[in-house]
Amino acid sequence: MRFLDQPPRYLFFTGKGGVGKTSLACATAIHLAGLGRKVLLVSTDPASNVAQVFEQEIGSRVAPIKAVAGLSALEIDPQEAARAYRDRIVGPVRGILPDDVVRGIEEQLSGACTTEIAAFDEFTGLLTDTQLTSGFDHVVFDTAPTGHTIRLLQLPAAWSGFLASNTEGASCLGPLAGLQKQREQYSAAVAALADAARTRLVLVARAQASTLREVARTHAELAAIGLSRQFLVINGVLADDAEARADGLAAAVLRRERDALAAIPEPLRGLPTDHVPLMPFNLVGLPALRALLGTTGSSPLEASSAARVHAVAALPNLGSLVDGLAADGHGLVMLMGKGGVGKTTLAAAIAVELARRGFPVHLTTSDPAAHLAETLEGSLGNLAVSRIDPLVETERYRQHVLETSGKDLDTHGRAMLEEDLRSPCTEEIAVFQAFSRVIREAGKKFVVMDTAPTGHTLLLLDATGAYHKEIARHMDKSGVTHFTTPMMQLQDPKQTKVLIVTLAETTPVLEAANLQADLRRAGIEPWAWIINNSVAAARTDAAVLRRRAEQEWPQIEAVREHHARRVALVPVQAEEPIGVSRLVALVAGQSKEPARPA
Incomplete structure (x- = not known):
């Protein structure tokens, strides 16, 4: 090495x-x-x-x-x-x-x-x-x-x-x-x-x-x-x-x-x-x-458990969560989780399935790779797709803060502020501002949102008055007594369903649990968890993958028994889930497998 x-x-x-x-x-x-x-x-x-x-x-x-x-x-x-x-x-x-x-x-x-x-x-x-x-x-x-x-x-x-x-x-x-x-x-x-x-x-x-x-x-x-x-x-x-x-x-x-x-x-x-x-x-x-x-030499392998294989097969698929979402007829669906767990793909799959069932859907994402928008554009009559450019939104937010908070700072203070604005929190805030413009559509249709801010960022937004308190002050001055801010909408389980996405591995599950604790501090109760890219939920005869599937089980059990009110298990896909047919298969819990080599 x-x-x-x-x-x-x-x-x-x-x-x-x-x-x-x-x-x-x-x-x-x-x-x-x-x-x-x-x-x-x-x-x-x-x-x-x-x-x-x-x-x-x-x-x-x-x-x-x-x-x-x-x-x-x-x-x-x-x-x-x-x-x-x-x-x-x-x-x-x-x-x-x-x-x-x-x-x-x-x-x-x-x-x-x-x-x-x-x-x-x-x-x-x-x-x-x-x-x-x-x-x-x-x-x-x-x-x-x-x-x-x-x-x-x-x-x-x-x-x-x-x-x-x-x-x-x-x-x-x-x-x-x-x-x-x-x-x-x-x-x-x-x-x-x-x-x-x-x-x-x-x-x-x-x-x-x-x-x-x-x-x-x-x-x-x-x-x-x-x-x-x-x-x-x-x-x-x-x-x-x-x-x-x-x-x-x-x-x-x-x-x-x-x-x-x-x-x-x-x-x-x-x-x-x-x-x-x-x-x-x-x-x-x-x-x-x-x-x-x-x-x-190699470490000895553990024996597989047929009981565990059957138990995995009995877990709900993504389609079961879509059934619950569809029952409301409209609302905001937010997918949250660490990078690399598949939020964008799952958001697209949920949006496609809801549109196939006849609901008007707006899928919005800040994923830098716009391939989903290109794949889905015009493919379903009920589905509208938008992409928010994080770089553009972050630069807009940076300039606003520098022109307001930074206008009276000396050289050292401005240097610190500029570094502060390079933090991960800044992009979350900037992107959420852009997302907030489409949140209001959720009263009449489904809005499926990919790449959402953490609970910590939401609490900071609320604490600084960037959204909730700022709007409340304006409404109070104008005499309006009934209003809804983005923060209030996120906290209302009738309007917003938060889905936490993770993998069946130790660190991603712990990170997802920490995210859930953050959200709960912000007054947001996650609606369900999705365990993505599960080898245990897929079909394979390769010994190394079967052993990896066996090792997913403790994490699947931890999510089901200790963390999630609802859970869906999504199998790893043989082909990249791009395009409507593969996304539909993903929701159904299937893997669009290629023909086996001769």
Whole structure:
């Protein structure tokens, strides 16, 4: 593996949830320890399962891994770090400032930016305090800070003046209010990250177009701030063998992966790249982790369970959810979830099925790839399709905030505001503003909305008065007593159905559960969950895919028993679900399979 050649002291693994960062980090740590090195493995992943992987308890203090000589591990709980961080900032003003002001501060400190910065606050000492890591040759991190967080930490001081003047829009700078005393330590940490002699960044992706696009953005963002020494690992690649080529589903997966790798984004083509094969077993325990990087033979396979196969077959398909949606005759249908889980395709499938049943439907998406609009245009009389350009909407929003909140700021303050407006929250807010223009149509037809904002962003919008309170003030001045704002519509289950989309994998399910908690804090109760791209729900004779299907079951059970009021299981498709006939098959729970090879 090229990313293991002459490794520096620090190795960071970064990528989307569910691509295998933790498994690769653990396997790397074991490999380095096997070479006689002293290794510290550090996890800051909220979905971390390092303790499960090594089958022993690991906490917030360095603990030796009993079964691996020379290896120790440390788990930093980012949620606990964020709670402690919030308490340090909010505690001194609680009881002094009005309760509604304190709640606003707490909400500003409740998002992903706070969690990431708080985690960075915890592990930055590992990069700068030589005494903490003096006994280790390598420190392996299973997550890395984003470029946005690093840029925030590089900005000039004077947070207090900026925060006092920033009265409009959601802000990611709030979490930085408690960092003033540690700026020298952060500067040293950022310098360590940018030093190729000390640090190697490993970008982890799957052989899928969406995850490759995502990792290309991460690569460009990190390279732009000096973190240019990067390696790429394509994880979970299906082996091209006779068995896979003879199976309809496996052969289709092979073609999709080959096409995705052939069209890999240009910025990634020059990176040192490794391919790690898809394993037919859970990556738990030393034999499995050693097999991941090819240092030993394969791990034993678990036996399949016929009972589980029947139980999966009995789960509702997407069509059952459409039955429930259709009963209302109209309304807003919002699909939410992390990138790469298939929201756009599922939104199109739901919209097509509702239109086929005779309902007028408006499908709107902010997906940068407009292929669905091109595929569906004019194909169904009841279906209208629109696409919102996130770049255009975000730039419009940025200019508005700079002309209002930024007009009286000095050079440093304006620099901070401009960085704040490069955060993920900004795009969500800007796109939601555009979505809000079509929400009112849901009173007479179905509006199916793809790529929706998180609950945290919605709460920030509400707290800043960008929508709900602003409209309420205008209505009050004009004497209007009955009105509906977008926020009120989202909170009304009779008007809005929120569908959370996930995959039957540990990290995506945990991320979806966190999203649901965010939405509930915003007063929005998700109507159903959709488990997408399930191998367990598809037909395959390929041994590796059948074993992968078996491993989906615990996550399917977790969604059904602990998270979702309603759930639908959508099988992985042999062919890309583009075009009306394939989208209809998707709703019915079928897979439009090609003819099996002779």
